[in-house]
Structure formats: structure tokens, C-alpha cells
Amino acid sequence: MTTDTDPLFAEDPITGEEIELPADVEVGEIIDSPVTGTELEVISLDPVVLEEAPELEEDWGE
Amino acid sequence: MTTDTDPLFAEDPITGEEIELPADVEVGEIIDSPVTGTELEVISLDPVVLEEAPELEEDWGE
Amino acid sequence: MTGEGTAADPDSPVGEATTETYTASVIGGTGFTGGELLRILAGHPSFEVVQATSRSADNMTVGRSHPNLRGLDLRFSSPEELEPVDVLFSATPHGVSMERIDEYVETADTVVDLSADFRLPEAALYDEWYDGHSAPEYLERAEYALPEINRENLPGADLIAGGGCNATATILGLKPLVDAGVLGPETGEVVVDVKVGSSEGGAGGGAASSHPERSGVVRPYAPTGHRHEAEIEAYLGLSVSFTVHAVDMVRGASATCHVFPEEPVSKGDLWGAYRGAYADEPFMRIVSGSGGVYRYPEPKSVAGTNHGEVGFELDPGNRRVVVFSAIDNMTKGSAGQAVHAANVALGLPETAGLEFDGLHPVGSP
Amino acid sequence: MTGEGTAADPDSPVGEATTETYTASVIGGTGFTGGELLRILAGHPSFEVVQATSRSADNMTVGRSHPNLRGLDLRFSSPEELEPVDVLFSATPHGVSMERIDEYVETADTVVDLSADFRLPEAALYDEWYDGHSAPEYLERAEYALPEINRENLPGADLIAGGGCNATATILGLKPLVDAGVLGPETGEVVVDVKVGSSEGGAGGGAASSHPERSGVVRPYAPTGHRHEAEIEAYLGLSVSFTVHAVDMVRGASATCHVFPEEPVSKGDLWGAYRGAYADEPFMRIVSGSGGVYRYPEPKSVAGTNHGEVGFELDPGNRRVVVFSAIDNMTKGSAGQAVHAANVALGLPETAGLEFDGLHPVGSP
Amino acid sequence: MTGEGTAADPDSPVGEATTETYTASVIGGTGFTGGELLRILAGHPSFEVVQATSRSADNMTVGRSHPNLRGLDLRFSSPEELEPVDVLFSATPHGVSMERIDEYVETADTVVDLSADFRLPEAALYDEWYDGHSAPEYLERAEYALPEINRENLPGADLIAGGGCNATATILGLKPLVDAGVLGPETGEVVVDVKVGSSEGGAGGGAASSHPERSGVVRPYAPTGHRHEAEIEAYLGLSVSFTVHAVDMVRGASATCHVFPEEPVSKGDLWGAYRGAYADEPFMRIVSGSGGVYRYPEPKSVAGTNHGEVGFELDPGNRRVVVFSAIDNMTKGSAGQAVHAANVALGLPETAGLEFDGLHPVGSP
Amino acid sequence: MTGEGTAADPDSPVGEATTETYTASVIGGTGFTGGELLRILAGHPSFEVVQATSRSADNMTVGRSHPNLRGLDLRFSSPEELEPVDVLFSATPHGVSMERIDEYVETADTVVDLSADFRLPEAALYDEWYDGHSAPEYLERAEYALPEINRENLPGADLIAGGGCNATATILGLKPLVDAGVLGPETGEVVVDVKVGSSEGGAGGGAASSHPERSGVVRPYAPTGHRHEAEIEAYLGLSVSFTVHAVDMVRGASATCHVFPEEPVSKGDLWGAYRGAYADEPFMRIVSGSGGVYRYPEPKSVAGTNHGEVGFELDPGNRRVVVFSAIDNMTKGSAGQAVHAANVALGLPETAGLEFDGLHPVGSP
Ligand SMILES: NC(=O)c1ccc[n+]([C@@H]2O[C@H](COP(=O)([O-])OP(=O)(O)OC[C@H]3O[C@@H](n4cnc5c(N)ncnc54)[C@H](OP(=O)(O)O)[C@@H]3O)[C@@H](O)[C@H]2O)c1
Ligand SMILES: NC(=O)c1ccc[n+]([C@@H]2O[C@H](COP(=O)([O-])OP(=O)(O)OC[C@H]3O[C@@H](n4cnc5c(N)ncnc54)[C@H](OP(=O)(O)O)[C@@H]3O)[C@@H](O)[C@H]2O)c1
Ligand SMILES: NC(=O)c1ccc[n+]([C@@H]2O[C@H](COP(=O)([O-])OP(=O)(O)OC[C@H]3O[C@@H](n4cnc5c(N)ncnc54)[C@H](OP(=O)(O)O)[C@@H]3O)[C@@H](O)[C@H]2O)c1
Numbered sequence A, B: 001m002t003t004d005t006d007p008l009f010a011e012d013p014i015t016g017e018e019i020e021l022p023a024d025v026e027v028g029e030i031i032d033s034p035v036t037g038t039e040l041e042v043i044s045l046d047p048v049v050l051e052e053a054p055e056l057e058e059d060w061g062e
Numbered sequence C, D, E, F: 001m002t003g004e005g006t007a008a009d010p011d012s013p014v015g016e017a018t019t020e021t022y023t024a025s026v027i028g029g030t031g032f033t034g035g036e037l038l039r040i041l042a043g044h045p046s047f048e049v050v051q052a053t054s055r056s057a058d059n060m061t062v063g064r065s066h067p068n069l070r071g072l073d074l075r076f077s078s079p080e081e082l083e084p085v086d087v088l089f090s091a092t093p094h095g096v097s098m099e100r101i102d103e104y105v106e107t108a109d110t111v112v113d114l115s116a117d118f119r120l121p122e123a124a125l126y127d128e129w130y131d132g133h134s135a136p137e138y139l140e141r142a143e144y145a146l147p148e149i150n151r152e153n154l155p156g157a158d159l160i161a162g163g164g165c166n167a168t169a170t171i172l173g174l175k176p177l178v179d180a181g182v183l184g185p186e187t188g189e190v191v192v193d194v195k196v197g198s199s200e201g202g203a204g205g206g207a208a209s210s211h212p213e214r215s216g217v218v219r220p221y222a223p224t225g226h227r228h229e230a231e232i233e234a235y236l237g238l239s240v241s242f243t244v245h246a247v248d249m250v251r252g253a254s255a256t257c258h259v260f261p262e263e264p265v266s267k268g269d270l271w272g273a274y275r276g277a278y279a280d281e282p283f284m285r286i287v288s289g290s291g292g293v294y295r296y297p298e299p300k301s302v303a304g305t306n307h308g309e310v311g312f313e314l315d316p317g318n319r320r321v322v323v324f325s326a327i328d329n330m331t332k333g334s335a336g337q338a339v340h341a342a343n344v345a346l347g348l349p350e351t352a353g354l355e356f357d358g359l360h361p362v363g364s365p
């Protein structure tokens, strides 16, 4: 157990599965889904809503 | 010929050989010696005096 | 038989099963997959290796061939004198096992063969893709080792045929699409572009696999006509356009499958198909566009392990699904798969002996 | 102007042309392709490099960044103070040249840009694939650098746009099929599966390109949607399904193209198409099923050179043509291609400065 | 405290001890040795990891940084909020632990620090070789982690200082000669020529450790004056001439020690010295002129394991002893050594969590 | 003889000499150094290769063995039928040339042998280090190829013996110290710790040099007693403690020499010694603590070139000088050295055919 507060749960926006989040996440924070690994943005907290984070543009040159 | 000004010459502090510097070097600038490759700090300009630059600490971890 | 009390034995409670010890032998012990079998079995709680054979290193210690096994107190002995065991693993070049299979099945209760000799379901396929088959009567009896697609037929199997490494990577990548109906025999071209490490060639070597010639390559080594096409067709029910490249790594096989579904699919559909297929699989992971450095399947991420990674991406126009699949050819692609199958066949915990999760960072594994 | 007497100059006989010297500058001289330009130009009989720019290494010797150029008596200077030259080569990240192009064309008679800024023929494509274009009026004026497909338009060109390395490999591989009518916009899916070395990422680097993370990989880095698709479509007239993998080499790009022609083709047809296209090309080689270790195109075989290798194989059922194409991304894929184009533009011998034939054996080049 | 019943606890019989579970945390969990600690502890029967810290990846899964740990259900949390644990492992750059050591010893019963902060016995050495020490009062309390030379002082230790990887390789190679009296402070020059992999530099990276620049090197990176000289002198009682080269591998440190004994020694003497020192050590192997491919110590043979290999050879004239020593810098050279020391400190079986024996074949590990 | 007018010929003005063409043959043309000779000679303005021999690839094209030479219009022929040439280069394993030397000197005006057969000055040394010598009468006549130490004896030489690659690296590193009186036979131990690439082993290969076993190694391959010790002693006049390691590169030899001068030396002394020795040498560079990524000699920096890099560093206490020396074993260490020596012997410009300056970035060369 890592915190005194209750764990947070939310729906994974891609698979619809329930996922657990750290208790101290904040709106706007980017966390990764434990199911898909995708980076998700915390849109709201009550209820917890997650959205796929805009992908880092990572062009490795041409 | 890369500039309109006259080229600068100085004594390489390690080998004593005469070396040419870009005409626009400034006091405090770090340039590398064409003879030894060592990084040199420009201490003064008239006359040009060069000194070995303090080595970058580059510890690659343990 | 020392291995009384397998899960296939109704008298044996599962809890107890894992305390049994099965004797095992490895034919072809100096080879790459033979060494890998010895490594896995030596660390397996339910196996005791009693024999490892070699013709070229007869009577030498196993550690002389495989430096990681220097701690193993075992010497190679001749394949001509096989000791009776519970499970015989054979890791010889194609063609050897089919000649000796009668002897093998007499020597052991369970035979697990890593070569191509019993992988294909019909003798005709051996005529077409190989040089025929000398013991076709065993083909029906043999069970394909890959639990992800043949788990239900493995318990109690007495002849198990390990999959080919490139075929394994491909089948693991495409099976969920086939099961979900996204892909079928009528779908149109499926291109499978494979990249493999040098250990696929076995310990034998040759001019093309010497370090100076083999380093740093991207070398088309099977441009077309690779025999694993037959195996893929046999187990997926569809034909693929298959090309294999050698790249600069020692372990690893990576298959990139380019699929053009007839109906458009969404990312959600794909996640559904792959989660449905693999969410409960102990060795399968879906890695598909995650953050950080390792965003898609990579051989590095699974090197030394029995894990398989699969992932996918959609073309902007949704007309193409690209599926990535990565395994270690020496574990999931051969020796690990073989032990996994043996675990299932004997009713042992599936992950027994296969718990190693790999290293990070790791170079060219 | 020191470069009187180019081939574009009617008074100048070709024989004399090669004794002229053109002054040249390299913008982005600390970068990978900038260093390659400096290397090639320093050994070129008709060029004299008078300026190489860097913001980060201003006043430092060129040899400090590029150890192979320690013999070169040249220091970097600021890109803000450009000297007038005959030919300006620019090797900066995408977006820099389009901002400074007015200045460049004033400074130099010929501008050769290695970035993507002038490769695509229309502004709309920059809106679709990049973040738009700030100097679209130059797009029509720009000539694509690759002589194998655009030689006739290069003589006298004053703005030349170097091709992308992956696009170059793909175009060189497929162009002969397009020209021979084997492949066209209506053909059906063309899968292009690319493998590239780490120098493609430039000198910048990042976590994913650190040695521990980047070694030994087969890493999908552009699963779909790579910008070179636009370039390929622009110059081949067909769209391709494009996927790029990072593998463990530093130099090299290898494209494997899987093509499904509507009409069956024979090996003879293919040899005809490729010989027709490349028999007279000074830098192209067809390597297609020869003996020995190097049977098909490989980046190793062309590392450090301006050569391109192409080869092909037919599926047993003749339904698929697999085309292999290999280049060095730093030479044929960028700096070498740029100098080759400049040679053509100025009427110099095509191979001037580009004679290096590579090494054998060579590791991971 | 959950870890009642350590071997230091007189009430606890050893047999029972291994069934206890100790809670553990890892400071610096995104780093290379931090990841290695997490890997080892996750597979350790007596540890439960409750916290792994990161400032840069706060709240992200551990598997995002370390793909081999994707199966671990743990997220990074801030190093500012430490949870009380039985054992705190710290794997941060030099200088961090000395600032926070008061807090660490309050948070945990046992602190194991992998940095250089508590390795040297005296504050004066930190003035000489580093930038001084901010908590010198802990230096006497700290125990050097390497059990092969400090086993007797580890049980019950509450502050353990992990050795440097190059120092570990050197000390393991030379200690038997010191103990046997072949080598001492008066012996004359001892040259230690070290070759290391890129993971020694940590996850941070920089221009020199990018893949294009770092691949294929033999690069003198610490020609003279390496800080590990101080550590070697502290634990061997003699000074060495130390030079470190970067070579193309990710994991591994290999020390070649050139020793010129005053009195002639025989091979038998050497075998006696090394067997005497290491025959009973669970992780040490003597590899010295055996047959096959792997005749002397090699990093490849121990990659991913906590094994150390040592071997030796005599110059024909018997005037020089060459000692070879190979370890994996990430395991025996840091994280494995740390867990080994913790095992000894807590009275656990020494090899617990460290049983992995490595792979064969393996590339550039 | 086509080569009239060498510099050794008093009638021939130097300017004209370079327009002469000498015919040349290469014995052992399929080998690694044979291929390198062919590459260099093919690009050399004054040589025309008329024969390259092979027993195993008789009548095959040269490009089949060496893909970089696909453009060369030449086929291998039997070494039994030698054509008369101006210069015969031989690149066969030790022992072959001494058997055929009578024939070679009849066939050619100048014989350049790359093997060890004529390197040592006395037959007794062949008895001690090799298996004796069958043509000792040639030993005095042979000139050591390395111009940096034997330039004055090369003009007009008719039998030239190429240096060993590891010996060359060592001699180039230490010679300036010997000449400056810092190092002499009485100095005390000189430790030479060498790291080499896989091409040193030649094209033959074997189990230990297969890609899976040879990748990623730091492998002691000549712990003591390497034959190059004799060569070093012969040309430097002092004995060294010599140890050679195989590392993961294909080309390159790097020698780290640890020297303990009797009198303290300063950095200025060292710069003086090395500048004095090499400032005017066309192929030697002093790289010693410069900035950037490449601060000391590295094989990568000279890969593919005939350059040698040397550098040095002083121990803080000034009691040790560490000398680093790096060459490409295939060029400066064998084929390039041979051509350089031939250039000097024939009065050609020293750098003719050897102008290639190498690549940056480059992987594992
Ligand atoms: N390498 C892979 O990634 C991989 C993956 C999947 C499947 N496989 C299959 O696994 C099998 C073994 O492959 P490998 O890579 O391990 O090969 P390998 O390294 O070449 O080893 C072959 C082994 O078989 C022994 N052997 C050869 N001929 C024999 C004979 N006639 N009778 C008895 N023993 C014989 C050899 O040892 P001695 O000569 O000392 O007796 C050696 O130990 C092959 O069928 C291969 O297709 C390999
Ligand atoms: N690498 C390849 O294989 C390859 C192949 C084909 C095409 N290209 C294209 O070639 C171009 C260069 O690629 P690269 O790999 O050589 O990149 P690179 O190694 O990152 O070098 C970029 C160079 O541009 C300079 N630079 C950056 N921003 C600048 C600015 N705003 N103004 C002036 N100079 C600037 C940098 O030096 P300072 O920061 O010191 O000024 C550096 O010298 C890119 O457009 C790339 O897409 C590369
Ligand atoms: N690599 C080796 O082979 C090796 C061998 C022996 C000993 N060591 C020693 O082990 C230690 C770690 O080395 P490494 O190679 O693992 O380094 P690394 O990969 O750079 O990792 C350093 C870790 O420390 C964290 N960190 C950095 N500054 C911090 C601070 N002020 N407070 C809290 N956390 C901080 C970093 O994560 P965030 O930035 O995300 O917090 C990162 O997780 C070093 O002292 C090194 O000398 C390393």
C-alpha cells in the first residue's frame, strides 16, 4: 500500500477495462495505462475521465 | 579567405608552435588548437595569449 | 518411470504434481537450442536432466560448450546409447528425428522434437517443402507445441512437435486477427517480413555467418519460398508472402505482418481481438503504441525469455493493419516453447522453469 | 564568381570544366550529413569549401566534430554570416531552409538543400504531411536531386532538393518496375518494409538513440504514416504501404518492396526491366541471386559509397515480386546524392568526388 | 517492521528466515542499476518492493522504463515521500545519498547504497578524489558490500556501500594474489587495463554515448586518474595503474591485470591461490585456459548473472602474471552485489534472487 | 617491365614517375588483406592489377568474394601460374611465401609479402617463435615495410616484409618514446594491452569466430606469448609484456602501452617527442586529450584509412605514461602499409592510392 487514501479507478479509454490509478494523480497529468501502455491524460477527477494523450511527435530525421 | 580582417596568430601553449586563430575570437572564448586539439581559452587579445581550458568533468558513472 | 503423478494422472492433485521430478534427456546437447533446453531444464523444479548427447563432444562437460552451464555437473554422451527417461527432448537438424523416432518413443514416455520433422500435418507437405518423410505414420500422432494455439490437445500428448521460430512469431502475430474474423483465406495478400538473429542458423556456422561477414547486416536470406510458409498455412489456414532477413543480433525473431482487411477495422476492434486472445496467456504481451522508448514489440524486450510480444498499428486510411510480433527464437521460438508444451502435457504449472523475465538494458541479445 | 565555365556555360568545353574550381559552403556542418558533405567536397577535384557553419561549435575546427576530417584546415563559422559562394549546400533540420531560402539564393548561384523543405512538388502536400510551407513559391523551381529519375532536369538547376533516404531507397527499387509497366497506380498493395541505421536520426540523439537502448534493436519506429510516403507517391505516381524499422547499424537503409503484379512476370522480364533502367547508371548495381555470401543488396556492400544496389526475387507461384534495395543513407541517401546532383547541374563528371567503392570486410558500417 | 527474524535476530532460526518477507524500496528506479535492483528484487523470494522512486517518471508504470518489468504492478513515486521499509536500496548519482542519509537510516532498518558515497573509508579520500563529503560520520559505519572480501562484517550491517563496478572486477581478480602473498604494496607496478560496456554510463547518456558515436568503439575514456583507484587501494592495500576503455557492449566490465611478482610463481601456485580464495564462493568461477571457445573470463559468459569469472596466465619467462576478471557491471558490479550483501546482512541464503545463470549464445549482452 | 622510370631510376624525374603504370599481382586474393590490396591497387593511379590468385575461387569474379569490388573486371586465377609483373603482393598464411619466394622474385621486380615470413631479421627467431624458416637467405635482403621506422631503406628494395598489425600499432605508439630516450631496454616493464577486431583472423573463420560466439566479446585471445613480441623487440630494441583481446569490431587494432619511465617526464616532453617523430608523417596523427567525443586514438577514427593515431596521457603522479595507438589492421596494419612501402620503394608519391580519409559517423567498422 503506497498511500493512505483510497485507490482511484477509471475506465481505460481504449479497451473499456477498469484500471487503477495512483491516488495522487492530478488533472492534466499524463500517466500510462496498465492495460495498453498508452499515455493517457487525466481530463477530470470526479469522476475520473481519461483520454489518449496527443502523441509525442518523434521524427527521427529523414 | 573567410574574413576581411587579418588573421590572428598566437603561440600554442603546449607545443610553443605558432598557430592561426579566427579573426573574430574574443577574450574568454574556448577554441581548439589545430596542433594538439586541446581546448584553449583566449586570455587576452593584444597580444593573443592562450591557456589550456579547464577540462570538462566527464565522468561516465561508475 | 519416475514421473508418476502428472496432472494427466487423475490420482495426482495438482499441488503435489509440481513436487514430482521427471527425468529428461536432450539429444543434440552441444547445439544452440540443445543448450537452451539444458539451461531451462536445469533450472526447472520438476525436471532432472540425466543425459545430454553429442557426437563431437562425447565425454566433455556441458559447460565447455555452454559457458553459462559451467555449474552443471553433466558430461555429454553418445546419442547412440540413449537412457530411458520420462521426457526426451530432441534438438537435431531436420531429418534426424524421423529416422530415430521409433527408438525415441520406446525410450521415453514423452518425446518433444524441436526440428521440423513432425510439425506439418501431412506427408505430402514434406514431399512439397522438404525431401519427403520417412516416418509419416507419426504425423497424425504429433501435437504442435505452441500452447497459444494448441493448448487443448497437449495434455497427455506423447509426441510433441516444436514450432519453427519464424512461423511461431508469425502465427502469434496473426492468430488473433484470424480468430476475430479480420483475416481469412480470402483476405488478399498478407505480407510477412521477418528479421532474425544469427543463432537461428545453429552452432554450425559457415562463411556467411562468420563475424566479419555477418556483423551489421540487413541481408535477405530467404527472399521467397521459406519452408515456414507451409507451417503457417497449416496452422493459420491462410497463405502468406514470406521474406526473411538476417540482421545484427544473435537472439530474436521479429515478424512484421502487413494485412489488408476487407472491412475497415478500428483500433478498438484490434485491441478487442488481441486482448481477447492473449489477456490470459501467461507469456503473451500486447505492446502497441505505449510511451517511452519501447513502444512496439522488440526482440530486445523478450531476449532470453519465453515471452512473446505482439502489437499493431493502423494506416491513416485504415486500409492496412501492421502487426508486429517479437520473440526470442531460442526460447519462445524453440526450447522455451518445447518446455512450455511439456509443462502443459504433464500438467505442470505452465510457467515452471520459464520465469526469467529478461534484462534491461541489454545490447544485441 | 569563381566557377566560370560550368557545363551550363556554352563557352566551356567539358574537358576544361573539371579544372575549374567552385567555391562551396555547408550550412549545418556539425551534423551527420553536413559532415558527409564536407568529406565528399574536400576530396572533390572541383570544389573548394570556404565555409562550414555551426551555431554550437562556432570557431572550432571541423575535425573536432568529425575525426575523419582532422586533416582539413577549416573552422566552423556562424550561419548568420554567409559568404558568397558558387554552391551552397544546406543540411539543417526540416523547416530551416524554407525560412532562409531568399538569402541562400542571393548568396549562391546554386543551392542544394538536403532537408525535406523543397522535395514535394506542391504546398498542399506540406500542409498534409508537415506543418505547411513558408516559401511555396520556390517549390516549382526546385529540382529533385536523384539523377536516376530526374537527370534531364538538373543541368543548370539553381535550387536542388535532396531526396529522403528511405524514399530514395524505395524509389530506386521500384522505378524500373513502374517504367516497365509491371507496377502502376492500379496495381494493388505495394508493401515497403524498411530497415535503417541510427545515423538517420542525425547527431542530435535522445533517450531512444543512446547506445544501451539502441543497440541490437529491431524496432518499429515509423509503423505507418511516414512522411516519405508522400515523396514516393510524388515521384513514382503510386502510393505504398510503408513501415520503417530501426536495426543495429549506423549507416544504411534497406527497403524490401513486396509487389503483386496483375500480370505474371518472369525473371527475364525483371532482369530486362532493371538492366534497362540501370545498366548505364554509374552508381547502380543489380545484385540478384549471385553466388557467395553477398547474394542480394545489402547496406554493408554499399556503406560509405554513393552506390545503390537493387535486386529481386520471384515467389514460386510468380504472384509476388520481392525487390530489395540498399543504400548508404549518408551518401546515396543524402550527401552523395546532393553532390551527384550538383555534378550533373554544373556539368562535371558524374562520379567526381564520389569514387570511393567501400570496404570489405566491414562491420556494422 | 515486517522483517522480523533476520539472521541478526537471535530468536530467528535460519530455516525460518527465508520465509520472512522484507519490504524494500528503490531510490532511482528509472536508472539502469535501479531497474536491475527492481528486476532482482521482484524475483527474490524474501523481498517485496513497495516503492520505486523517480522524479522524471512520477506515477508512470515501472514497465514503461524497463520493458522487462512490464509484468510488475508498480508505479514510480516521488523520492520526496519515502515509505518506511525494511531495506532501502539507493541507486542515484554520486552525491545524492550523502545529502539524504539521515532520512534514509530513519526510514529503513538497512540502507544499501550503490553510489560511491560511502565506499571509501575516510573523508580525506573524498576530498582527494571527489568534492568532499557532507556526512563523513557515516563512513566508519558503512560496510563494503562485496561479500568475497567483506563477508564477515556484513551480518547485521545497517549501512552497506556497493562497490564500483571496475573496482569490483579488479579487486576480485587481484585479491587471491594479495592473500597468497604473491602481490603486495611493495611488488612494483600493477597495470590494470579495463574494458567496459555502455551501461556503465547510466541511463542519462550524452553525445559520446549516442549509438552512432558509441558503436564499435575502443575508446580510452579514463586514461588515468580514475576514481576507482582509490577504492582499489582502500580494499587491496596497494596502488594500481588504472586505465579504462569503452568497448562495444552494453553490459560487462573486464579487467586485465598485469602483475610482476618479485618471486617466480608457478601455475600450480596460481591455481592454489585462486582455488583457495574462491572454491567455496557461490558466485565465483575460475576459468583459466579451458578448452572450447570460452577459455578465459569473458563478460559474455556472465552477462545478466551475479557470477564473477577470474583466470590467469603466465608469461613464458614466468616474470608476468596476467589476471583476467569479468563481471556484469549491472549485477555483480552493482545491483546483484547489493542484493548479495543484503542477503548476507539479513541472514538469507546468499544466492536468493540471484540464481539466473545467463544465456548461450548471447550477442553483445 | 612496364614500370620503367621509378624514382629509384636516376633517369626518371619524379614528376613523370607518377604517370608510369606498374603491373601488379595479388597472391591470396580471396583473403581479407588480399581483398584490401585489390581495393587499394584498383584505385591507385600507378598500378594495374593483372592477376589475383585463388585456389578455392579459381575463375570466379573478384566481386563475388569482395562485394565492394563488383565493378572490377577481374577473375581469380590459380597461384600455380603466376604472370610476370612489376610488383607481386602476397597475402597468404604464414609459411606459404617462404616456400615460393624463389619463384616470386623471378616473377616480379619487387615482392611485397604481408605474412610473417620475412619480418624477423634472423632465422633463429623463426626457430624460437615459429616453426623455423625454409629460406633464411632472404631474411637479410628483406626490408621491413613500415615507412615510419624504415623509410630510408625502402627505395629500391626488392623484397619488402609487411609488419604484423598488432606489432605495427605498438611500434608506432612507442617509437617516439624510444627515440626521445624516455624508453629503452633498461626501462622496466612495458605492458602492451591490445584490442583487435575479427578481421585479424582472416577469412577462414572457425567456431570461435562465428557471429553468435564472437559478437559482443572482450575475449583474451593471446594472453601471453604472442608472436608479435618478437617483431616488436626486433624493431624497438626492447621487450614488452604483450596481451591481446578480441573485441566486437571487424576492423581495427588498438594498443594501450603502459610505460614507467625512470626519469619523470612532462606533457611538454611528450608533445615534443611525438611532434618530433610524426609532425611530417603523412599518415600519422597525434590525438591526445582534445575536446569533443574523439579525444584519444580510436580504431573508429581511422577505419578504412591508412592513418595511424597516437596519443598519450600522464598519471597524476607522473610515474606512468599511457600511450594509445590505433590503426585499421587491414590498411595501416597490412595492405595499406604494403602499398605505402611500395610507393616509397618505387619513388611514387607516398599517399598515392591511400587518400581515403574515413567516415563519420561509422558503426563498428
Ligand atoms: N536455432 C533456432 O533458433 C531454432 C529455432 C527453432 C527450431 N530449431 C530447430 O532445432 C533443431 C536444432 O537447431 P540448432 O540451432 O540447435 O542446431 P545446432 O546448433 O546446429 O545443433 C544441432 C545439434 O544436433 C547434433 N546433431 C547433429 N546431427 C546429429 C545426428 N545425426 N545425430 C545426433 N545428433 C546430431 C549436434 O551435435 P553433435 O554434432 O556434437 O552430435 C548439435 O548438438 C533444428 O532442427 C532446428 O531447425 C532451431
Ligand atoms: N541523416 C540522414 O540520413 C539524412 C538523410 C537524408 C536527408 N537528411 C536531412 O538532412 C538534414 C540534416 O540531417 P542530419 O542528420 O545531418 O541532422 P543533424 O546531424 O541533426 O545536423 C543538423 C545540423 O544543422 C545545424 N542546425 C540546426 N538547426 C539550425 C538552424 N536553425 N540554423 C542553422 N543551422 C542549424 C546543426 O548545427 P548547429 O546546432 O551547431 O548549428 C547541425 O549541424 C535534415 O533535414 C534531414 O532530414 C538526413
Ligand atoms: N551503471 C553501472 O554500471 C554502475 C555500477 C556500479 C555503481 N553504479 C552507481 O550506481 C548509481 C546509479 O547509477 P546508474 O547507472 O543506475 O545511473 P542512472 O541510470 O543515471 O540512474 C540514476 C537514477 O537516479 C535518479 N536520480 C538522479 N538524481 C536524483 C536525485 N537528486 N534525487 C533522487 N533521484 C535521483 C534518476 O531518476 P529520476 O531523474 O527520474 O529521479 C535515475 O533513476 C551511481 O551512483 C553509479 O555510480 C553504477
Ligand SMILES: NC(=O)c1ccc[n+]([C@@H]2O[C@H](COP(=O)([O-])OP(=O)(O)OC[C@H]3O[C@@H](n4cnc5c(N)ncnc54)[C@H](OP(=O)(O)O)[C@@H]3O)[C@@H](O)[C@H]2O)c1
Pocket (backbone or CB within 6 Å): F027, F028, F029, F030, F031, F032, F033, F034, F053, F054, F055, F056, F057, F079, F091, F092, F093, F094, F096, F114, F115, F116, F163, F164, F165, F199, F200, F201, F202, F203, F204, F329, F330, F333, F334
Ligand atoms: N588480417 C589481418 O589483419 C592481417 C594483418 C597483418 C598481416 N596479415 C597477414 O596477411 C596474411 C593474409 O592474412 P588474411 O587475414 O588476409 O588471411 P585470409 O583471409 O585467410 O586469406 C588467405 C589467402 O591466402 C590464400 N591461400 C591460403 N593458402 C594458400 C596457399 N598455400 N597458396 C596460395 N594461396 C593460399 C587463400 O585463398 P585460396 O584458399 O582461395 O587460395 C586466401 O586468399 C597472413 O599471413 C596474415 O598473417 C593479416
Ligand SMILES: [Zn+2]
Pocket (backbone or CB within 6 Å): C215, C216, C248, C364, D364, E364, F215, F216, F248, F364
Ligand atoms: Zn555486432
Ligand SMILES: [Zn+2]
Pocket (backbone or CB within 6 Å): C364, D215, D216, D248, D364, E215, E216, E248, E364, F364
Ligand atoms: Zn553494436
